[in-house]
Amino acid sequence: MSESGVPVGVFDSGVGGLSVLRAMRSLLPAQDLLYFGDQAHVPYGPRSLAEVRAFSEEITRFLLRRGAKLIVVACNTASAAALQHLRLTFPQVPFVGMEPAVKPAAETSRTHRVGVLATPATFQGALYASVVERFASGTTIFQDTLPGLVNEIEAGRLEGAETRRILEKALRPMLAEQIDTVVLGCTHYPFVIPLIQEIVGPAVQVIDPAPAIARQTRRLLEQHGWLAQNEANGFLSFVTSGPVSPFAKILTRLLGESAPVEGVRWNSSNLPD
């Protein structure tokens, strides 16, 4: 294996997966990372699982054509809709997926009352039901889908009045129920952690799964002998199915570095080569 390892493909409905990519960049700075944001279809959360599954399969094919060897589904909604299907369809490809971090929340909550924030599709999926069944017995879970929040974050309004209103509407009733832990079950939400923490106060822990996902990615790369070993930073490249310049702008802001951005168009249900 060459010192530069293999490229890792990462995808999300939009900019949310950048919260995962940011953690990967910090843990795996030498790895080449190729990111796809499906902004033509964001938000995924209110869509059917079947529709999100079809998008996810085609995006995976696109990333594999571009040389990715391992795929990180940096989207809870796409993981809920498609992770199992992707593993069956591409058996030779290792996948890292997201699931709401109910397990560490249930293990560490002292009040045994936990708030979970995720999209409607994530809550509908079998993955979430199985996580709750396996890990949350004895813990009371309070759920909210934060309608409209993904759009606010896509637009870069991380501290806007509407963002605050959506978060307060969800979190205040949870606080009244004595939650002491909030699980971020959507990769867009870590970008509003400062506001969430301000609303819930310092005594409530907010769980961002991104560092754990980066560690799992590193474990899989090591297992396959694909970990980049060189000193220099890996190459970052970004593709959006939406307009390029707003993506490039928010990318620099959310990631703290800039990189080339390419625009692609869906042609009915297909992406170009």
Ligand code: DGL
């Ligand atoms: N960032 C995504 C997730 O983790 C998708 C949000 C959306 O597009 O609704 O669920």
